[in-house]
Amino acid sequence: MAVNYVEIDADRCKGCGLCISVCPKKVLRFSSSFNSKGYHPAEQHDPDNCIGCGFCYLVCPDTSVTVLKETSKAGT
Amino acid sequence: MSVLTTFKPPKALSGKEFTYCPGCQHGTVHRLIAEVIDELQIQGRTIMVAPVGCSVFAYEFFDVDGTVAAHGRAPAVATGMKRALKDSVVFTYQGDGDLAAIGTAEIVHAANRGEKITTIFINNAIYGMTGGQMAPTTLLGMKTSTCPYGRTVENDGYPVHVCELLKETGGIAYLERTTVNTPQDIRKTRKALRKAFTAQLKGLGFSLVEVLSTCPTNWGMNPIEATEWLEENLKREFKVGLFVDKVGDDQ
Ligand SMILES: Cc1ncc(C[n+]2csc(CCOP(=O)(O)OP(=O)(O)O)c2C)c(N)n1
Ligand code: SF4
Ligand code: SF4
Ligand code: SF4
Ligand SMILES: [Mg+2]
Numbered sequence: 209m210a211v212n213y214v215e216i217d218a219d220r221c222k223g224c225g226l227c228i229s230v231c232p233k234k235v236l237r238f239s240s241s242f243n244s245k246g247y248h249p250a251e252q253h254d255p256d257n258c259i260g261c262g263f264c265y266l267v268c269p270d271t272s273v274t275v276l277k278e279t280s281k282a283g284t
Numbered sequence: 285m286s287v288l289t290t291f292k293p294p295k296a297l298s299g300k301e302f303t304y305c306p307g308c309q310h311g312t313v314h315r316l317i318a319e320v321i322d323e324l325q326i327q328g329r330t331i332m333v334a335p336v337g338c339s340v341f342a343y344e345f346f347d348v349d350g351t352v353a354a355h356g357r358a359p360a361v362a363t364g365m366k367r368a369l370k371d372s373v374v375f376t377y378q379g380d381g382d383l384a385a386i387g388t389a390e391i392v393h394a395a396n397r398g399e400k401i402t403t404i405f406i407n408n409a410i411y412g413m414t415g416g417q418m419a420p421t422t423l424l425g426m427k428t429s430t431c432p433y434g435r436t437v438e439n440d441g442y443p444v445h446v447c448e449l450l451k452e453t454g455g456i457a458y459l460e461r462t463t464v465n466t467p468q469d470i471r472k473t474r475k476a477l478r479k480a481f482t483a484q485l486k487g488l489g490f491s492l493v494e495v496l497s498t499c500p501t502n503w504g505m506n507p508i509e510a511t512e513w514l515e516e517n518l519k520r521e522f523k524v525g526l527f528v529d530k531v532g533d534d535q
Binding site: 212220222223224225226229230247260261262263265266267268269270271273274275276277278279280 | 285286287288289290291292293297301302304305306307308309310311312315464466467470471506507508511
């Protein structure tokens with residue numbers, strides 16, 4: 209089993225929303241809190257449905273997204 | 285249990301936060317260039333020349349040697365660097381005001397001489413840094429601070445098509461126009477950049493990738509609207525595609 213999820217550097221994020229708009233699984237949204245720049249950063253609200261496609265990473269203009277994959281020993 | 289990182293920022297970026305507005309695609313293109321530098325393993329011998337424009341501090345954002353040239357003169361500075369240091373990989377990064385207005389002579393002659401350098405040309409159809417004035421690439425009818433009623437042929441002539449002009453110069457080895465709106469476009473742009481750098485590594489001549497890019501701030505739109513406006517308007521005037529490819533498929 210593999211579990212995909214993303215980490216968003218909330219203080220680096222400028223809240224442009226491009227990652228939210230391209231996510232095919234609609235698992236990203238704006239956070240209700242503010243970051244240190246005064247933007248509402250993107251956050252992943254539903255990691256269980258992330259497929260690790262990397263679209264969010266690809267469109268992010270501010271290198272705020274890292275995509276990760278957790279693998280258990282039993283398989284991929 | 286182990287955790288693998290499947291997508292993370294490239295090593296050839298310095299890690300400094302970009303100074304660009306939210307959603308500005310200058311940052312996307314910076315990342316793609318750095319990814320290609322990583323892939324080709326040329327970080328240690330790459331030198332960049334930043335322009336005057338919003339990307340004036342671009343040399344701060346890459347972990348490679350670099351400098352900034354006087355407005356429009358990046359290809360001339362890069363020519364000197366490459367001729368003096370033949371094993372280096374030299375690229376310029378230029379906006380449309382920088383490259384297609386004040387720097388027209390430098391880019392045309394660098395291309396025509398077949399200088400073994402690479403240019404990344406960011407066409408956002410406006411002078412971003414200085415507050416949204418008309419650029420040579422501004423569309424007819426498009427409103428800017430210096431053509432508040434819209435660009436007209438009578439006053440300002442036609443949008444300049446840089447790739448179409450340069451493709452006739454003998455020294456061009458690779459020339460392509462792309463966009464970075466969708467993940468698919470972004471992958472295509474990375475491929476084009478890789479080929480452009482490969483043209484230089486193989487000593488084939490001058491290479492340039494023009495990227496149609498958003499300027500949400502001066503276009504007066506949010507970042508997502510700006511990508512839509514680019515699709516509907518900028519792409520109609522500036523056709524994406526491959527113009528010259530002397531590299532071939534053997535990368
Ligand atoms: C010799 C000179 N003339 C004019 C300027 C003013 N100036 C600064 S940036 C710029 C245009 C930048 O536009 P562009 O190259 O399209 O870059 P962008 O900011 O859109 O990325 C101009 C005209 C200058 N700095 N130096
Ligand atoms: S990796 Fe794909 S599915 Fe997961 S958050 Fe990013 S865009 Fe959405
Ligand atoms: S694309 Fe990047 S900067 Fe924009 S909202 Fe998403 S994480 Fe933040
Ligand atoms: S003014 Fe335009 S080109 Fe400059 S950083 Fe802002 S959005 Fe980008
Ligand atoms: Mg510009």
